[in-house]
Amino acid sequence: MLTTTQIERWLSEDVGHHDVTNQVPGETTGRLVAKETGTAAGLEAATAVFDYLGADVLEAVDGGTRVDPGDELLVLEGPARTLLRGERVAVNLVGHASGVATSTAEAVAAARAERDEVRIAATRKTTPGLRGIEKRAVVAGGGDTHRLDLSHMVMVKDNHVAEMGLEGAISHFRERVSFATKIEVEVESVADAPQAAAAGADIVMLDNMAPAAVREAVAALEEAGHEDVLTEASGGIGLEAVPEYAATGVDVISMGSLTHSAPSLDVSLYTGEP
Known part of the structure; x- marks a missing residue:
């Protein structure tokens, strides 16, 4: 939840403290418009900003909506000064979240082209203060949030x-966690994957492994009778490598780049009549 x-x-x-730029008289309408194709997100945050300022949000697309250039994401009305004061914050939030x-x-599309079951997950490599918005944006794009915090x-x-x-x-952490808390173990070799599962890992993270090694690790877990243990591939995986990792049989592909390197979607706020 966003806070005041x-x-x-x-x-x-x-x-x-002394905004002269936006001291514009009168009432007006506003339209937050996409300028390129993408997936919309961050509209709840932008709406909260305009609500706080006293503008009326008349229309807002749902997060996850596919948008094209010229599509309206938000339609507003209120004092011109209010809409202009919220413009940059709203544009920054929606552009960044929509980029994520x-x-x-x-x-997700690249992974599902190989296997429907594989999940694309985010990480904790988020922008300080914006984790909630970025994690919601991941969900809007069809991804999994992974753990939200420690x-x-x-x-x-x-x-x-x-x-x-x-x-x-x-063993140390198993003695200290709630029955409802899962334990994920990071391994960097094929041999360590079944060892981690045998020691009680719920999830085995195959860290910084090439796709061939990930495939071997998944097979080793199955051969050792640990087919119920979830597997996650992680470590510098870019979009171009997603299909190859998805084909290994791994359950989850986690990507820090979803939040720390996503380019912002180009959006603009226009006031006055179209």
Whole structure:
């Protein structure tokens, strides 16, 4: 949920203390318009900004809607000064979120062309202060949020293994988590995948492995009787590599680039009559 404090912080950053630029008289209408093809997201945040300022949002497309150049994402009315003050914040939020959703949709389509079952997931590599918006954008693009924060799942990483050993680390955290909390274990070799599963991992992350190694690890888990353990491929996977990873039989492909490198979708706010 967006808070009033978040919205005030965004507006304060842009409007400042003495805004002369937007001191425009009268009432007007506004249209937030897509200027390129993509997947819309971030409209709830933009609506919240305009609601806070006192503008009326008459129409808004749903997150996940496929849009083309010229399509209207939001239709507004209210004081010209209000619409102009919310313009840059709304455009930035929708452009960024829609870029994340568009990148996610492209990755999902690339994966599903190989296998319908594979999921595309985000990571915690999000922009500070914008995680909620970016994670919602991933969902709008058809992706999976992965864990939203550290409390959602324990991830046993290389540093944990270096300190306690693979089996020791899994045992350490298993004793401390709720029955409802899953444990994911990061491995970097095919041999470690069934070892992690045998030690109690719910999910095995195949980190920085080439597709051929991922395929071997998935097969090794099945041969060892751990076919119920979920597998996740992760580590610098770009859009061009998604089909090859999807074909390995892995359950999840996680991509930090969905949030930290997605190009913004080009959108603009126009006021006055079309």
